[in-house]
Amino acid sequence: MEGAVLVGWAGLGLAVIMHVMFVSVTLGAGLLAAYLRSLSLRDPEWEVPARRVFRILILTELFSGVWGTIITVFLAGFFPAIVALATNILFTPIAIAIAAIMIRIPAIAAAWYTWGRISPKTHAALMWVMAISGFFIPFGFRAIFAEITAPKAVALYLDGITPSPLAAWTNIVFWTLYLHTVLAVISTGAFVAASLASLDRDERVFGIASKWGFYALLLQLAAGPVYYFTLSRYSPLLFSNINGPLLPILLLKLVGVIALLYIGFKAYKGDIALGKWAGPLALLIVVLGEFLNDGGRGEYLVLIGDKGVPATSFANFYMPIPLGAAFVIVGFFVIALAIFGTAAYYAIYKKFLSETPEQ
Numbered sequence: 001m002e003g004a005v006l007v008g009w010a011g012l013g014l015a016v017i018m019h020v021m022f023v024s025v026t027l028g029a030g031l032l033a034a035y036l037r038s039l040s041l042r043d044p045e046w047e048v049p050a051r052r053v054f055r056i057l058i059l060t061e062l063f064s065g066v067w068g069t070i071i072t073v074f075l076a077g078f079f080p081a082i083v084a085l086a087t088n089i090l091f092t093p094i095a096i097a098i099a100a101i102m103i104r105i106p107a108i109a110a111a112w113y114t115w116g117r118i119s120p121k122t123h124a125a126l127m128w129v130m131a132i133s134g135f136f137i138p139f140g141f142r143a144i145f146a147e148i149t150a151p152k153a154v155a156l157y158l159d160g161i162t163p164s165p166l167a168a169w170t171n172i173v174f175w176t177l178y179l180h181t182v183l184a185v186i187s188t189g190a191f192v193a194a195s196l197a198s199l200d201r202d203e204r205v206f207g208i209a210s211k212w213g214f215y216a217l218l219l220q221l222a223a224g225p226v227y228y229f230t231l232s233r234y235s236p237l238l239f240s241n242i243n244g245p246l247l248p249i250l251l252l253k254l255v256g257v258i259a260l261l262y263i264g265f266k267a268y269k270g271d272i273a274l275g276k277w278a279g280p281l282a283l284l285i286v287v288l289g290e291f292l293n294d295g296g297r298g299e300y301l302v303l304i305g306d307k308g309v310p311a312t313s314f315a316n317f318y319m320p321i322p323l324g325a326a327f328v329i330v331g332f333f334v335i336a337l338a339i340f341g342t343a344a345y346y347a348i349y350k351k352f353l354s355e356t357p358e359q
Contacts, residue, residue, distance in 0.1 A: 004326040005315045008078030011330035013294045015070040018337065020290045021283055022064035027134045028189015029057040030108075032212055034131035036205075037124045049205045051115065053193050054127075061108060063340055070333060077329070078321065081314040082148075082301060089157045090144050092165040097140025103133040138181050145293075146174035148302045150234040155304070173234050176227040183223050184289070187216035188282040191264065195279030198272045210267035210275055213282070217257075217264050224257075236306045241296040249295070253288040256281060 036050035075083050087094060107130035114123060146168070147154050153167035168174065190213035197205035231239040242250055260281045267275025300308025321329075 003323040004321045005078065005312050007323065007326035007330050008074060008315075008321070009299075009311050011326075011333055012071065012074040012078065013291075014330075014337070015067055015074055015333065016294055017287055017290045018340075019064055019067035019071055021286050022060045022067060023138075024185050024188040024283070024286050025192050026057050026060040026064050026189070027138075027185045028187070029053055029060065029193055030131040030134050030189070031186060032190055032193055032209060033057055034124070034127040036208070037127045041120055041124055046204075049202065049208075050127075052197075052202070052205060053209070054112070056189075056193055056196060058108065058112065059344070061105075063344060065105075066340070070336075078316055078326075079301065079311065079314040080316055080318065085154070085314075086144055089153055089163060090147060090168055093140040093143035093168050095140070097137050100133050100136035100140065104130060104137070107133060135182060135185075138185075139178060142178050142181055143168040143171070143174050146171045146177055149173055149177075149231075149238060149297075151302065151304060154302070173227075173230055176223070176230040180220070180223045180227040183216050183220045184286060187213045187220060188279075188286055190216065191260075191267075191282040192279035194267055195276050198276035201272065203270075203272070206267070206272055206275065207270065210264065210270075210278070213278060214264040214268040217261060220257075221261075235303055237298075237300070237303050237308055238293075238296045240306075241298055242292050246292055246296055249288055249292055253285055253292065256285045256288065260285060 033050050033054040033056075036046050036053060040047035040050055107126060111123065111126050111130050114126070118126075146152075150171060150173040151158070152171040153163035156163040156167060190209045190211075194206050194209035194213060197203075197209060228239075231242070260278065263274055263278050263281060267278050297303060297308070299310050299312075301311040301314050302309040
């Protein structure tokens with residue numbers, strides 16, 4: 001792979017992993033916050049826990065949005081051809097994802113600033129709009145990922161057939177990947193909320209978040225293998241790479257899942273001391289899983305069976321990027337990663353919960 005394209009390819013992979021990690025928290029925390037807000041309609045004591053979980057969403061939404069923008073920068077700068085292909089063939093999934101973002105972001109702001117200023121029932125409904133709209137974002141973007149992993153609509157286009165606007169959702173890889181993603185989001189968001197609640201010894205949030213995380217993790221024990229074996233049939237190149245060069249990463253992820261199952265069960269039983277590690281471990285598993293999905297592609301951007309179309313085929317042909325410039329761009333984002341990581345740790349674990357008193 002050409003030097004500048006390789007650097008851009010690595011930078012894109014880093015941005016995707018960071019984005020998915022923060023998205024997993026913000027979507028899962030949003031769903032939990034909406035549920036707790038609904039509980040507060042019957043028991044007002046749940047209102048403070050709902051607001052605390054909502055804060056987790058607000059912070060991680062900022063980080064996930066920035067890394068989503070960075071992904072767009074890498075695609076537009078290094079691989080504009082894939083952007084053109086996607087917007088032409090996969091316009092409907094992109095449109096759905098963008099529409100969901102346009103609903104979710106204002107809903108987050110409205111839910112935060114109207115808390116206590118509108119009727120509780122109306123506010124709870126607004127929280128559910130915020131939470132549910134978030135899951136339509138991966139409904140669109142995961143369809144695009146499935147299409148570059150096991151093409152359906154793209155395959156029709158390459159055969160000279162104009163695909164239906166809904167063709168991307170006839171892809172079996174999408175449905176198994178989306179189910180896997182939804183359960184991972186719920187589990188990760190809940191476990192992160194439980195870990196943060198453990199810092200304040202908030203047993204109410206810790207208890208219900210641990211239950212959500214553990215139940216979703218149990219369902220993942222079925223959804224994960226279904227997606228894994230779907231790849232063996234519909235994306236054999238990715239499957240062989242995951243079980244070949246990336247096998248140590250896969251085994252590490254499996255060990256992490258087993259450990260999280262044990263820690264999640266102990267948290268479910270009320271063990272706050274051990275349960276505080278559920279969130280960091282869940283995030284590590286998300287990173288490992290996305291690394292397998294992305295790193296397993298090797299040099300290929302689009303996978304077609306046991307073959308692939310290399311990333312160089314989609315490289316910027318309008319303005320070739322010098323290798324030095326590519327290193328500067330990726331280096332800037334690596335520095336940004338360190339800053340974001342430090343800011344996230346400081347905001348969440350040191351200041352965010354403890355220095356933002358409830359009103």
